[in-house]
Amino acid sequence: MKPAAFRYHAPRSLPEALAVLERHPEARPLAGGQSLMPQLNARQVTAPHLLDLNRLDGLDGIEEAEGCIRIGAMARQAALLRSPLLRRHLPILVEAAALVGHIATRNRGTLGGSLCQLDPWAELPLVAALLDAELELAAPSGTRRLAFRHFAQGAGRNALWPGELLTQARFPIPAPGARQAFVEIADRPNDPAEAAAAVSLRLGAGGEVVSAALAVCGPFPVARRLPEGETMLLGWRPGPDPRPLVSAMPLPDVADDDRAAMVRVALRRALERAMA
């Protein structure tokens, strides 16, 4: 046996899970286990109490509600790929999910696990940053909502309090005509991204950009929006080479120039894809 011994809890419902957390706020949630189990196996992480979410009912839905797509934290990455609702309303999330790991890891790995894990190269947090998904967090004391930009605090650092669970994420459905694209640069498509960019644009009647969201990840602690770049894009008309514009966009501090260059390439390709 690889991991150190732990007490195992496998509640059937959210209230039961919250009751376990009330008694053991330090209990470690286990979702798909595709990031946590390797760490437990290597004893990089030890958990006196493991709270297995895999038997919970009703935490894996994918539904349309109030102009959003509401996705349960335990929705498997494979389920994101298969969802007709997501294909229709949020194809960018489907595109991103297809690049997360491999078939076997997507069969187990969850949306919520990826958003909590916050690996710097992770695809799903990048989309959550782009669209500023709203998260629902549940604790024995009650439920709160938090924007993803406040939730994602750094590499592997989220804003969950001890004893709190991520229960769902709401992604706003893009306005009709919105143009979105996701581009990743990696050694192989299923390897962690060296750099990735996601864009969401709306064009005015004259074909000029009237609203823009840009997000990048890879050489930064966590996926980031580019507010200056977004402003620079306003009024831009697709057609001319986006390269000069992208070269001029300020990026967050990056130690590694090569990877900063990759971020710009990913951004440029994403803009071209969105406009194609």
Next chain:
Amino acid sequence: MSEERFPISVTVNGEPHRLDVPARLSLADLLREGLRLTGTHLGCEHGACGACTVLVDGASARACLMLAVQADGRSITTVEGLERAGRLHPLQQALADHHGLQCGFCTPGVLMTLVELLDASPSPSEAEIRMALAGHHCRCTGYQGMVEAALSLSGGAGTDR
């Protein structure tokens, strides 16, 4: 202190088992050490190499990243469950015919992934096959023979869509 054990019932290759397992026992260790099904191999034990891949209710999973207690109520298929009445599964035969294995260490996991792929879509393209195999490390044969083996069973026979 003796470690807490959990009762599970799990079907492995069609055979039901009732077992008591410690929570931290991995599914891979249950299969290999508890049930002596040593066809499921362990390489990295952190999800990267794919050697331990099994089917859980028909869907591939890394057995090194699943706890045995999580298999309660599930049906597991391992490489030992592929042959029927002493005859190799068509994919096993195809791998042999197309030189898709050498030492065989990666092969059980590769087989489970390809079985799942061909069950889900009977005529995968070469690109889809390569994408599926990207989740497996083979350190001797290389992947070409595996791709050809899978393509030989694909109704699409080699056409990339």
